[in-house]
Amino acid sequence: MFTVKKCKRMTGLLERKNRHYPLLLKRKIAFEVVTKQKGLSEASREYDIPKKNVAYWVKQFGAEILQEQTKEVLPSPDMKKSKEKTDVDFAKQIQLLEEENLKLREKLLNSDLRAQALSTLIDLAEENYGLSLRKNSGAKRSKD
Numbered sequence: 468m469f470t471v472k473k474c475k476r477m478t479g480l481l482e483r484k485n486r487h488y489p490l491l492l493k494r495k496i497a498f499e500v501v502t503k504q505k506g507l508s509e510a511s512r513e514y515d516i517p518k519k520n521v522a523y524w525v526k527q528f529g530a531e532i533l534q535e536q537t538k539e540v541l542p543s544p545d546m547k548k549s550k551e552k553t554d555v556d557f558a559k560q561i562q563l564l565e566e567e568n569l570k571l572r573e574k575l576l577n578s579d580l581r582a583q584a585l586s587t588l589i590d591l592a593e594e595n596y597g598l599s600l601r602k603n604s605g606a607k608r609s610k611d
Contacts (some may be wrong), residue, residue, distance in 0.1 A: 488516070496521055497528040502536070 496514060499505045500518050500521065507525070511518040 488520075493524045494528055494532075497524040498532050500525050501529045501532045 490533055492514075496516070496547055500510050505513065506523055507518060510516075511521045514521075518563060585604050
């Protein structure tokens with residue numbers, strides 16, 4: 468008579484048989500794979516679910532998930548009515564960005580001037596006091 472010897476490997480396979488997964492879990496895993504947050508193998512490994520199940524769920528829910536994602540990105544037909552409003556909003560945004568750009572250019576100029584002043588100060592200190600204040604990037608450690 469044939470007997471089945473139980474081992475860890477066999478019990479793992481037996482436990483997996485006929486497992487049912489909640490719909491929310493299936494959609495979550497499919498979403499992660501479709502949006503490329505995780506690969507098929509990675510999701511399978513992480514959730515301890517056979518790869519073929521994950522692939523089936525991606526096939527089953529993928530189109531629906533992509534459609535939901537594109538609805539969030541694409542403007543609705545009502546947006547055509549408010550085109551004039553968006554043009555005004557874009558003009559305001561451009562003006563704000565130009566002002567921010569000007570402020571950042573001023574800060575960059577001040578930063579460059581400060582760096583130049585500090586470099587000059589270090590040069591003068593090295594000349595007058597004979598100190599080596601700059602780090603030599605090529606210097607090697609002593610073997611002491």
